[in-house]
Amino acid sequence: MLTCWLVSEEEIHHPIQLLHHHTHTLGRSPETKIKDQKCSRQQVELRADCKRGFVSVKQLGSNPSSLDDVVVGKGNQVTFKPGQKLYLLNRLYPYTLQFRDESTSGSSLLGRKEGTGHWSQGLRVSMQDPSMQVYKDEKVVVIKDKYPKARYHWLVLPWDSISSLKALRSEHVELLRHMEQVGDRMVQQQSPNRLHFRLGYHAIPSMSHVHLHVISQDFDSPCLKNKKHWNSFTTDYFINSQDVIAMLERDGRVSVKDGAGELLKLPLRCHVCREEQTTMPKLKEHIRTHLLS
DNA sequence: GTTCTAGAAC
């Protein structure tokens, strides 16, 4: 079981432990050392889910608390994940989340695995591991997907901690262009034959930290196992990098349609000839026929 | 994200 800690970004006080499925009220108090009268004594209510790796945040006070750049709003509830920043009041008093393996604290025992936090933070761990890095420069790092869904499947990640598409703003356009350029270069350099590739983002990714998928369109991989896998790369759930950049240039934000998650439940359809298949094994057999020629 | 497995579908 992981433990959950609320960390004051400005190190005003020690991390506060949030117990699994317990509510914790945070506001103007000796605990936070906040004396600002605009902050309610019960500014937000927090409830940690250590199994799923997030904290529910409900704003109780009248003045705005915000998650990244988005105001929560009184009475509203949002999901707070590691990598995101919670500002208790008016973009002040920033907090981050940490899920830690309790086995790493205190005296260590032999043979115990090092705690790496919640599974959804796996990419943040992998990108820092030199043995996983395929390419890196001052802005981004490229790693191979741990469970590739095709013969070639890379992830391009920025060093900057950007939790998801929702946190992207106009100022990130240049970074995203660079990520795409690096992705294009991976395709040209590493791929010997002329396989078709797509570069894009998942509408609702499971893993934290913005990552660009660079994936060959053979989908010839034992790790491609279920409908969710298939539809996440072959429906509108997969948003082309160019479309994300265009949206960011035009609106200053990336909007993901409501119900994008439903796209994962669509029938299995071949991405080449659009023919529908009834089961995954049949689909996998079918797409082999498009490999030749 | 994956693993596991109950029970639906065949």
Place this chain on the structure above:
DNA sequence: GTTCTAGAAC
């Protein structure tokens, strides 16, 4: 009886 999917993971 076997294959395959899809939801839980406290």
